[in-house]
Amino acid sequence: MKAILRPGRRTSRHPVDEVLPPGKLAVYGFQHVLAFYAGAVIVPILLANSIGLSTEQLVHLINADLFTCGIASIIQSVGFWKVGVRLPLLQGVTFTAVSPMIAIGLAAGGGTDGLLVIYGAVIVAGLVTFFLAPFFSRLIRFFPPVVTGSVITIIGLALLPVAAADxxxxxxxxxxxxxxxxxxxxxxxxxxxxxxQRVFKGFMATVAVLVGLVAGTLVAWAFGDAHFGAVGGSDWVGVTTPFHFGWPQFSIAAIISMVVVMLITAVETTGDVFATGEIVEKRIGREDVARALRADGLATTIGGTFNSFPYTCFAENVGLVRLTRVKSRWVVAAAGAIMILLGLIPKAGAIVAGIPHPVLGGAALAMFATVAVVGFQTLAKVDFHDHRNVVIVATSVGLAMYVTAQPQVAQAVPGWAEIIFGSGITLGSLTAILLNIVFHHLGKDFGPAVAGQPGDSIRLDQVNTMSREEFVETFAGLFQGPRWMVERAWEMRPFTDTHALRRSFQEALFSGSHEEQRQLIESYPQLGSQFVADGLSGEASLRDQSARGLTFLNEPDRDELAAITEAYRERFGFPLVISVRDADSFDRIIEQGRERLDNCENQEHAAALLEIAKIAGYRFDDFLSDANPIHSARTRWSSTR
Structure with missing residues (x-):
């Protein structure tokens, strides 16, 4: 009996879930640890110095921090049940909590007494975050690209001064x-x-940051500027135990303060999750945000138990994922395992701590800037013809940079507001969220102006309620002749923004039959004709062709263009259609016309449709420009700088 062979089912694994070979996992994971280390230990150092802890207690805090960072990172990247977003997100102590924790510790008398009250607040805040995660994730509709793009950009820009300081x-x-x-x-x-990254490809390019840190450290050591004296005085083994400093103490005021910190941190985590989703090309939904926040809450509770602090996704390592293009979440899990090891072996941690600040700062400049680039990419999806979006981005980024450049501003506000004004990321993120709610969710959403003139403009909400006849009359000028494209675009309502409205015309254009499209192509006027110059083919055609001077050519140029267009019509039976605004000169128009004479008719039919789509795109921009003169003037001014 012959066996019946059936083709095996092919399974596609997302790069995020790819398990790399052990060697690569170790190297890539160690690169994450080096990039993360300075940010990981700075919070316990600042706290210990501020509330009067001893050097021995500080060492224990650092070991506990690294140990818990490792656990938290594994929870976030590997995940279980509904905990952990399962993305390459590394967890670290949030800087947002530094000032409130110092205030809590000092109010409780400082030293270990203050530390115990901090841990009580951290544990409760972690539990609150864990249970509130699904409710917070339902607010995802308040995080459109204008908000997430602003938050991601702010995170990257606000971290650059940290890199510069290093x-x-x-x-x-x-x-x-x-x-x-x-x-x-x-x-x-x-x-x-x-x-x-310029010279090498493959594995070498992905470990560029690691090589830079190691090489920079070796050079600094050779010149006597990297010191590893602390290695000899460190223990080989140092185990952190739960409640090492004593049982936590609970204060209502401290708990409320820390819960507020975690709510603000949830906004930052949401931004980091969206940023990472953009980088690894994985769509982020409500449940993903809930998983990430549950992981934050659980890690924070574990942190309070194991003598550490509140945890969040670390934006520093988001930048590293973008820079290296290594998307596997198991790399972060490997980094978590390395951090646990560093937390248990103080000597290993002392070696990493020997990396000079300037070397670390040089690498951080590249990593943090790439986070901002991800923000720029997200903002590219935003409809900036809607002036409200311009206000949201400008105000949130402006305020974030204000307090980042002038951190003393936090001292000018009441104590309860210092947590907001003490961080550019916090202030900018909250501003973007609140302004988005004010402009897009409160009151009637009129949408951007898409046609007409100031004072008599047509807004998107009006477009969505237009009859077929009104819609066609408004937008018929995007094309010459037939109106079937505009009629079919009307059927795609409602339009969420100007991008959706623009796409509807393109989709309608390419959905027509061959005969319909041929009729449309034949409706376009001859390039450089007197008919166009006299305005007899419409204002839109006059604006198109005058953009490259085709309406006032000298006689030799006019004769040359006429010869090409006539030869083209004789060859294909329809006029030569070129989006002249795409051409940088008259000579390029002539060159393009001659090149296209050698094509077949089907190819030219398709080419003409593409040119018509480009022309319609420019005319649509004209509609927006006429309706939004302030935005258009700003755009033209910035493009000339």
């Missing part, structure tokens, strides 16, 4: 912007990362 030797008394060595180490590390 590049100058570190924040505080160690900073020395005039030190030539610091500049050389930072720029040298950055240049090496860029060079590796």
């Amino acid at each position: 590049a100058t030797g570190g924040a505080g008394p160690t900073s020395d912007p005039t030190n030539g060595k610091n500049l050389a180490y930072a720029l040298g590390t950055l240049a090496l990362i860029v060079l590796i």
Whole structure:
């Protein structure tokens, strides 16, 4: 009996779920740890110095922080049940919590007494976050691209000063912007990362940051600027135990303050999740946000138990994912395992801590800037013809940069508001969310102006309620002759924004039959004809052709263009259609016409449709420009700078 062979079912695995070989997992994971390390330990250092903890207690906090960071990162990237977003997101202590925790600790008397009250608030806030996660995720409709793009951009831009501070030797008394060595180490590390990514491909390009950090550190060590003396004085093994400093104490005021911190952190986490989704090309939904926030809540509760602090997704490593293009979440899981190991082996942590600040700052400049680039990419989806979106982005980014550049501003507001004004990321993110609600969710949503003149403009909500006849009359000028394209575009209502309205005309154009499309092509006037110059083919044609001077050609140029257009019509039976606004010169129009004479009729039919689509796109921009003169003037001014 012959066996019946059936083709096996092919399974496609998303790059996020790809399990890399152990060697690559270890190398890529270690790269994440190096990029993350300085940010991971800075919070316990700041807190310990502020509330009066001893050096021995600080060492324990750092070990506990690394240990819990590892656990939190594995929970977020690997996930279980409904916990963990299962993306390459590394977890770290949120900077948003620093000021409130210091205030809580000092109010409780400082030292370990203050620390115990902090841990009580952290544990409760983590539990609250865990149980509120599904409710917060339902607010995802308040995070359109104008909000997420603003938040992601703000995260990247607000982190750049942190990288710059490291590049100058570190924040505080160690900073020395005039030190030539610091500049050389930072720029040298950055240049090496860029060079590796330019010259190499494959594995070498993906570990560019790791190579830059190692090479920069070795050079600094050779010149006596990297010190590893702390390695000899560190223990081989250091285990953090639950409630090492004593049982947590619970204060209502401290708990409320920390819950507010976690709600603000939830906004940042949401932005990081959307940013990572953009990078790894995975759609983010409501349940993904809920999973990420549950992981934050659980990790924060574990942090309070194991002598650490509130956790969130670390934007620093979002930038690394974008820079290296390594999308596997198991790389972050490997980084988590390495951090757990570092938390248990203080000597290993001391080695990593020996990386000089300027070297780390040089690498961070590249990583943080790539986060901002992801924000730019998200904002590219935003309809900026809607002036409300311009206001949302400009105001939120402006306020974020204001408090980032002038952090002392936080001292000018009441104590309860310091948590908001103390962070550019927090202030900018909340501003983007609130303004989006005010402009797009409160009151009637009129939408952007898409046609008409100021004072008598037609807005998107009016377009969506137009009759077929009104719609056709308004937008018929996008095309010459037949109106079937506009009639079919009307059937695609409602339009969510100007991008959707623009796409409807394109889809309608290419959905026509061959005969309909041929009739449309034949309706376009001859290039450079007196008929167009006299305005007899319509204002739109006059504007199109005058953009490249076709309506006032000298006699030799007019004769040359006429010869080509006549030869073209004789060859194909329909006029030569070119979107002249795409051509940078008259000579390019002539060249394109001659080249197309050698094509077959079917190819030219398709080419003519593409040119008509381009012409309609420019005419649509004219509609928007006439209806939004302020936006158009701003766009033209910025494009000339």
